[in-house]
Amino acid sequence: MVVMVTKEVACVPSQLERRELKGFDAEGGLWIVNVKKKWATWLLISLQPKSKLGEENGIPQLPLDTKDLLFRIKGGIELEGVINKTDEEGIKAGFSEAINELIAKVNSQAFGLSDLESPLYIWPKTHTSTRSSRLREDTQCKAILKYVLAEVSELLRKASKKKFLRVVPLKVINLEIHFEMTRPEHLQKIVVQHNKMPCIHFKLTLPIDVVVFANPEEPWGKVQDQFVEAVTAQLSAMDKCIQRYTNGKTVPMPQAFHFELPEKTTLTTVIYPAGISDANLEQQRKELHAELGLDNKPFLRRTMAYLFPSDEVKSLYLRNIHKYIPAPDPDEFKVSLVHGLYTFHHCLQDYENDSDWGGLYRCLQVVISWFNLQGYIDKPVPTLRELQNMLSAISYKFFSHVIMKEWLEPEAMNALLDIFNISCTTMEVQANKPMDFSSHFEEQGTPVVISKFVIFSEPEAYILLGFAVNEDPKASKGLILNIMYTGIDDFSWIIEKAIEWKGEEFWKELDDYGLWLPQRPEGV
CATH class of the missing domain: 3.90.70.130 (Cathepsin B; Chain A)
Structure with missing residues (x-):
């Protein structure tokens, strides 16, 4: 089944520029914002237990289900391989072999992550970084907030200090995938073969979009292992998508979509093939509904995908x-x-x-x-x-x-x-x-x-x-x-x-x- 369920989280707010981060606790503590001037599509409004809704000191509140950090890992990974047989099964086998080779690269020292807004570079497999003296294996992962830009809602940035709602924006840390070309295991060998059988060389870019949630106090080394595991899992899910939806010589481009589900503080990632309508994905959704215990209502249609901070500008009206x-x-x-x-x-x-x-x-x-x-x-x-x-x-x-x-x-x-x-x-x-x-x-x-x-x-x-x-x-x-x-x-x-x-x-x-x-x- 092409599905990955992340660690539980409540809600994701939107973008905040670096100059506006001064209100954050650099050690990852919660930043309380009083809202007046903007809507709150992505606000987390805090209260006590989920089952009890009420007021504290006259301030209406809602449940806050997590204090986790959200790491969003994105990037285009080049998928390259050879198809030896041009029938449907041969095409599927060629792509599956190429993805397995890509998974091996992700699990090597060549796999790296960077923050576009800072000089931080991370090698998750070896637990090293350009801040290794400060980000050690046993360091609490919230220490990364000293070196990267945490993204929160742009709506909050313009909010006033009116004490009407007490809100807690979840911190979103965006990381981009890279591969280091100079690592020994990444160096490519040139092999000359004489093969009279026809073959096809293919190359495309897979759009990786992974979410990882981490408790701010989790060891940084453990979180880096989760990065590798999450990207590996998404590549495997993309392989399943290609195997399922390849039709003849037409190979779909797998895409990741993240969803909020009812009564869960969880983001669920589903891989769908581009170019295939939601109507033709009904069977896959039914299988996912059965697996996740969802009732007979839409939850996993692409139009219902979770809005991340960078998506906020696309929405002109308040939601929900x-x-x-x-x-x-x-x-x-x-x-x-x-x-x-x-x-x-x-x-x-x-x-x-x-x-x-x-x-x-x-x-x-x-x-x-x-x-x-x-x-x-x-x-x-x-x-x-x-x-x-x-x-x-x-x-x-x-x-x-x-x-x-x-x-x-x-x-x-x-x-x-x-x-x-x-x-x-x-x-x-x-x-x-x-x-x-x-x-x-x-x-x-x-x-x-x-x-x-x-x-x-x-x-x-x-x-x-x-x-x-x-x-x-x-x-x-x-x-x-x-x-x-x-x-x-x-x-x-x-x-x-x-x-x-x-x-x-x-x-x-x-x-x-x-x-x-x-x-x-x-x-x-």
């Missing part, structure tokens, strides 16, 4: 902001939450003046983002104006609604959902009728759209992201994402103003309301 607020006490409530990933969209975003009429458009963006990030649809999240153009193209009736900037009616909402092949169960609910959404989140896991539109009152729209129930039906709580939020895209402001667990009063204030419960397609 509900992760950063305390949930109801699990000893008192059964809590069911949205599954997977989504992005937060709200009124006045993207320089649009839609606070009076754009709520349901924004709800659509959240729902579409969920289906896109789970890999169910290929279409990206449309802008508000793109949604309006789509609606105008359907019929003249909808065109007039767009021109008049009117609140979306159910018929128009359903028409836009149909464009994205999103099926919904819809219903109208009276405010005094209790609803339990637990089964929806357990079975479907999709964000639910709530729309209040009553004549002579201001329309409202919300996204329901979770539900908590206990023995008293009146004590139930819903996790409400306020799409009508018109503030700035600022993490602390959004946590304060745009998302909250709300009780019975919220539903009563809605009067009558409409619901769209998106139904996810089958498959993993």
Whole structure:
């Protein structure tokens, strides 16, 4: 099975420049940052045990599952070999032999790692480095923070000192792979052979992307051994990928993807072949689900891959902001939450003046983002104006609604959902009728759209992201994402103003309301 599970870790923050590292404890201690001005896609927000969520000194907190350092090892390794037989089995054998030779190189003294931002160079096999006098075998590995740049969230860099959330960014140490050409075992011999049989010489670059987590107090020598083992394991996994997906004379390029799994503080690395669609990888994912004990929902699609610090600039919108607020006490409530990933969209975003009429458009963006990030649809999240153009193209009736900037009616909402092949169960609910959404989140896991539109009152729209129930039906709580939020895209402001667990009063204030419960397609 092409899978590697790393040591447990909670979350990875984003990039911080060298000049901003002065707040770090050089010995690897935690750096506490108070957040005000930015969102927190990669923040680790600390609390006590995982099962208990609450407050300490009035500061909301979430679980912190690890203090480990994350080493990310990347680089292109040249794979070179000879194919003696040009049928499919011969091609597979040639690539397998070449990868075995590459594994031997990784396990030799020629294998090295470097930090691009510093003069540090490491030879993991011999436990030596350009700082050998300071980084000895028995030195705690957190000492490396004195010599390399630890990457943390760029969002944190711009955060103010407002004491709203206490957050702990995990340190990410990026290392690049090298091979030293002057090592005796790396010197290549020239062999002249006379062989009348045809053969093919091949050369390509394998994109290695390995993650290794280490306790800050682990001996540096042991951690270096883990580097060698992890790269070796990924090469073996890439060989399995090539053996599985080579078709005739077409050999796939193996690529590494890292995933967070539910109820685990673990990153799981899966090797997928480039150029093969997620639909054609369904069988491999089913095998992985069985091996990892995952249920029948998407977890390992490429669109769900973990975002590392360097990926932060590619994401324009906040993801999964509900992760950063305390949930109801699990000893008192059964809590069911949205599954997977989504992005937060709200009124006045993207320089649009839609606070009076754009709520349901924004709800659509959240729902579409969920289906896109789970890999169910290929279409990206449309802008508000793109949604309006789509609606105008359907019929003249909808065109007039767009021109008049009117609140979306159910018929128009359903028409836009149909464009994205999103099926919904819809219903109208009276405010005094209790609803339990637990089964929806357990079975479907999709964000639910709530729309209040009553004549002579201001329309409202919300996204329901979770539900908590206990023995008293009146004590139930819903996790409400306020799409009508018109503030700035600022993490602390959004946590304060745009998302909250709300009780019975919220539903009563809605009067009558409409619901769209998106139904996810089958498959993993």
